């Protein structure tokens with residue numbers, strides 16, 4: 001069975017192949033939501049974006065992004081600087097080992113945010 005490591009919580013859980021990341025985290029008592037989003041979220045339909053996580057390793061062992069998840073992440077300010085590693089836990093199925101950071105912080109001071117898209121001429 002795949003192992004999922006939750007880095008902030010310092011916990012490792014085993015999940016069935018193809019399990020939904022949000023559901024398994026909630027079963028294990030891992031909090032995915034910040035603040036009021038614990039109560040106000042879309043319950044795993046991929047609409048609110050509040051279950052965002054960073055995949056620190058094992059992205060290749062997760063299901064690929066679907067169009068809904070890709071669209072939602074593209075419209076979220078918090079994905080700036082985390083484009084390659086941010087996923088919505090409710091849209092992810094686990095097929096192998098991975099390491100997850102829950103409740104990621106904004107990366108407004110991170111280098112990718114301030115990089116200009118075009119070089120100076």
Ligand code: FES
Nearest residue numbers: 044046049051090
């Ligand atoms: S719970 Fe709303 S997007 Fe995942």
